Amino acid sequence: MSKLPRRESFGYQVNHLGRLFARALDRKIQPLGVSTGQMPTLLALFEQDGLSQKELIARVQVEQPTLANTLNRMERDGLVQRESDDQDKRSSRFFLTEKARDIQSPLIASARAINALAVTGFAEQEQQQLLDLLTRMIGNLQTGGHT
Amino acid sequence: MSKLPRRESFGYQVNHLGRLFARALDRKIQPLGVSTGQMPTLLALFEQDGLSQKELIARVQVEQPTLANTLNRMERDGLVQRESDDQDKRSSRFFLTEKARDIQSPLIASARAINALAVTGFAEQEQQQLLDLLTRMIGNLQTGGHT
DNA sequence: GGTATTTACATTCCATGCTATATAAATGAG
């Protein structure tokens, strides 16, 4: 066939949906002084504070230069603070500021709200199924990706 | 709860998956001189050539400034050519170049290949279900989005 | 112990996407 219906392309739909998620979340958390790209890192630090860049990369699915830039913006915005590591002078550890800890609850509530909005009208079983299918698809593309 | 497991967040997973799709496709079509952001516009023009920016926006799920930039890059890369509209001097129509038409088949084949890779191990019914769930989720976020 | 390699980050460059705003042509109101 010489054409490709975008409505039936997973790549197209997933990309579109991803941007809808980002925009919806952005509008919610902007008043808190946080942007979407910072969320994964914040969530990771909420679970365990004082991680290094390397440790964060293992938790956040993003390339190293992307995280480095994100951390710079987060430091600029007063969300994290870096302390150079005594053991390894190449590395530093990132700690949440009070400002970041203060907004932990509303931030997580915002993320939950967007997720809840997204699954409006979904049966519990459908949510589980969707999560399962997405996870399998991620697995397929990760395996096929890194040659 | 004070934490939010990223593995169970739809926004997180969809965002990650979207980037995996983009990267996989990019590697495939880079040799053809095309990048992912140009694909939706190319597919739209394959279906109907000579569309205006306004008409493209109705087909590609992207904001107007994003499309304007994409079209500039596509013109720079020799994929499209713009002709000012006689009826409306504010507008111009975009036509595929021979270079673009020449790679139509491999481009569409590439997109299909990535989609096929993504659904490896999926039953036909699962693919339909996933498409349905994604479409419903998109609907939820679009409705909830534009207040 | 000194050199080669690896590792942890930083930097550069670019594409994609959004918001906000500017601009010029088309359209509508009177």
Place this chain on the structure above:
DNA sequence: CTCATTTATATAGCATGGAATGTAAATACC
């Protein structure tokens, strides 16, 4: 016809993300 409004793009500014590459500290090897 004239002025106000709308419409089609353009532009500016920024965030996010990736590839490629540079750099300095840590480690491995002789």
